[in-house]
Amino acid sequence: SPKAALIDGKAFAAQVRGQVKSGAEAFSAVEGRRPGLAVVLVGSDAASQVYVRTKVRQAAEAGIESFAHLLDVTTTQAQLLALIDALNADDSVDGILVQLPLPAGLDESAVIEAIDPAKDVDGFHPVNVGRLSAGQPSLVPCTPLGCLLLLQDRLGDLSGLKAVVVGRSNIVGKPMGQLLLNANCTVTTVHSRSRDLAAECRQADILVVAVGRPGMITADHIKPGATVLDVGINRLQDEAGNGRLVGDVDFAAASAVAGALTPVPGGIGPMTVACLLRNTLTAAQLRRA
Numbered sequence: 001s002p003k004a005a006l007i008d009g010k011a012f013a014a015q016v017r018g019q020v021k022s023g024a025e026a027f028s029a030v031e032g033r034r035p036g037l038a039v040v041l042v043g044s045d046a047a048s049q050v051y052v053r054t055k056v057r058q059a060a061e062a063g064i065e066s067f068a069h070l071l072d073v074t075t076t077q078a079q080l081l082a083l084i085d086a087l088n089a090d091d092s093v094d095g096i097l098v099q100l101p102l103p104a105g106l107d108e109s110a111v112i113e114a115i116d117p118a119k120d121v122d123g124f125h126p127v128n129v130g131r132l133s134a135g136q137p138s139l140v141p142c143t144p145l146g147c148l149l150l151l152q153d154r155l156g157d158l159s160g161l162k163a164v165v166v167g168r169s170n171i172v173g174k175p176m177g178q179l180l181l182n183a184n185c186t187v188t189t190v191h192s193r194s195r196d197l198a199a200e201c202r203q204a205d206i207l208v209v210a211v212g213r214p215g216m217i218t219a220d221h222i223k224p225g226a227t228v229l230d231v232g233i234n235r236l237q238d239e240a241g242n243g244r245l246v247g248d249v250d251f252a253a254a255s256a257v258a259g260a261l262t263p264v265p266g267g268i269g270p271m272t273v274a275c276l277l278r279n280t281l282t283a284a285q286l287r288r289a
């Protein structure tokens with residue numbers, strides 16, 4: 001019998017976008033231009049094209065000007081770096097996002113490091129990674145930022161809570177752990193080499209799962225009443241050949257134990273895009289200041 005409250009990331013993301021819109025309008029009134037977001041996509045990866053379209057559309061709705069740069073798959077490293085240089089120098093651009101993954105042959109690290117840290121709205125530049133780690137103000141990766149906002153909305157002050165993060169990627173797991181630590185949680189990060197992952201997870205008041213394995217988190221991993229955020233996005237095919245999205249958490253099983261749970265889709269995904277827009281406004285405000 002399901003008892004977990006559903007955390008409506010879609011509705012909360014709409015609220016965040018509304019706040020960004022107000023802030024963007026105030027910015028425009030003073031500056032005579034809207035905050036600007038450059039989105040760079042190299043190649044024609046289908047999922048990436050969908051993400052880029054969503055980002056551009058939601059930016060427009062939130063009063064942010066977007067500049068889409070759709071580059072051919074044959075783009076060279078030098079051409080891509082030249083574009084980044086131009087965007088760094090362009091005063092109407094406050095945020096630069098390079099959609100990952102890049103096609104084979106392009107050096108992701110070098111491209112990320114070429115972005116002006118003040119315009120790094122993905123928060124992947126080593127300067128922003130270091131600032132987050134040092135507890136200094138920084139542009140924070142969008143997915144973990146969205147998770148933190150949802151947790152604070154639901155739980156208020158997170159101080160003293162035991163948080164377990166499953167996954168240690170640079171884009172989700174590691175920055176999630178840093179944010180929770182900065183918010184005074186007691187943080188454990190588990191990964192593919194962890195011993196007795198289920199026992200670690202069962203300690204968690206807050207469980208954030210970012211792995212990419214459908215259904216890996218079951219009732220066995222969840223402390224009764226825990227708040228569970230499912231970052232995973234996995235595309236499955238049913239017997240009729242229809243695709244559907246599922247997370248890393250076995251939703252039905254977890255619902256019987258958790259206190260609150262995000263769905264997939266409609267949970268963390270919409271928060272990620274909302275936080276990209278939030279970061280663009282933040283970058284615009286800081287560049288003006």
Ligand code: NDP
Nearest residue numbers: 143167168169172191192210211212231232233268269272
């Ligand atoms: P990565 O593949 O970069 O990292 C996955 C992590 O999971 C690694 O740290 C890996 O451990 C760990 N892992 C793999 N297998 C196991 C296992 N059996 N037990 C425990 N840990 C394991 O993925 P991302 O962090 O980029 O993404 C994770 C998921 O989140 C994906 O489904 C992705 O699609 C989704 N995602 C969703 C977003 C959203 O907006 N909702 C945004 C970004 C990602 P190790 O380091 O030891 O290999």
